[in-house]
Amino acid sequence: MNPETPIGNNEIRLTRDRFDGIYIAYFARLCRFAGTYVQSEEAAENIVQNVFLFLWEKHHSLRIRTSISSYLYTLVKNKCIDHLRHQKIDRDYRAGQALRLAALEQLDTGLITGEDPEATVTAAIDRLPPRCREVFILSRAEGKKYSEIAQILGISVNTVENQMGIALRRLRKELEHLL
Amino acid sequence: MEEMLHRYFADELSPSEMKDFLEAVEQDPGLGKEFCRMQNLKAISSLFPSSSDAEKATTRLLKWKRNNLRTVYRQVAVYAAAVFVAGFALWGILQPHTRDLYEEPSVYMMEVSSSANRTKSFRLSDGTVVWLNSRSTLRYPNKFSGTERRVELTGEAFFEVAPDESMPFIVNTDQYDIRVLGTKFNVFAYKDNNVKTSLVEGSLEVVKSSVETPPVRIEPNESIEWEQDGWQRSTFNDPGFLLWKDGIYSFDDVPFIEIVNKLELYYNTTIVVTNGTLAQYRFSAKFRQDDGLESILKTMRKIYRFKIEEDRDNNTITID
16 A cells, blocks of 8 residues: 555554544544645545545554554555546646645655654644744634634734744744655 | 745635746746645644544544444544543644534434335435335435445345446445446345345446455346355346346246245245255246245146145245
8 A cells, every 4th residue: 555664663453442533533634634735625535534444444454553643644645646646637727736746745744754743743833932823723723814813813914924924934944854 | 935835825825826826836946845845834734633623523424434334323422522622631722612512413324124025116315226125124324425325235126326426336235245336236135145246237346345355346147146265256148037126036947945045035934845856846937926925836836746834833834
């Protein structure tokens, strides 16, 4: 399924009783992740659902040597690559698609560095200055527009844009090895 | 340019700005690399949880499980609550608001059963037409949603599946699954019998998830069943055995014992054949379902003499 070799010795065995918990913890986040590449909420949900279907059907024969999150993100990543390679789209959007595919192919979902991307990313976001963090989460996790964030926090759109700029520059630097 | 990049990934560019921006990225490899990094940063930022994640996942999971016919509502609700609470405690998500954990289910399972000696036909919400043979049950959702159309069968059914490429139609039996896009086929899946799938038109594949084997695709006029050691394929030329959906039981050069086995299933009775020669004697015959078991046996007795003893208390018929 995946050409990269997992690192680490701690094997995780997936059991049916853990399945629901994993599904609930990861489904929506994986959909957001896939959506940034495939640019369609429906396609993203189908990709993630298929990954969980695979887990459900193969759980007894799986030996996961990375963290669960790293494993899930790798499966979703590979399915997104398949999707982007096979999707036909308008000429105007082709440039964006080629770039997203290139980006996806160079993304490390934790298999190369052996670190848990979830822990690294959430820690980096939590280290942002408070206002900056708030703006960033509203934008990225909650999917709010700049104008909506401005209204919620009672600040100007300009300030939102500045805070996002600070957040993105910091995260870009701290997470460079994963990107 | 950095500002454009940030605004692009925040979805804040106008269509014309977007076009200019993408052209610029295409022409500048350095900018292209930066685009990829920011794209990936946006993607991995989604690892950060959002306040509505648990609700979205729970709704979807329940829907899936309901379609999957393995519903464990209470367990899911407990997990959902635990994850929901943990989500708030751990991440201090902004703006918590209370909502119900999941919506009232709008998709629920329906069940149609046919009694002994009766054939039923009906239409599902997607336009698929189903015929149910005697003593058979089909479970299906009131409406199909998600990525597949899944139904569960015990007994025998004939399906004329409405084509829908985006949503495969899956018949779940206790031995394996049958996956189709739009075709006509028959499934014989009575309890304690090999499940046999016969294709009339189109194409289908059978999937057995409990064993490590790839799905197998069969062609029209082919049948397939799962034996202990693997798939067994066979072909059929005479589609007479499908006449049951018109209320006719047709047998073409079939050993008496096989006919008896079918009649046992259709009429919910036990038939014991004590005469070995008779058991292997081959009959060709058509019967009306309405005729009833007694009339069918009496008709066959005209071809090959045998004695019928009926034990009504034990619902058993002995044939000698």
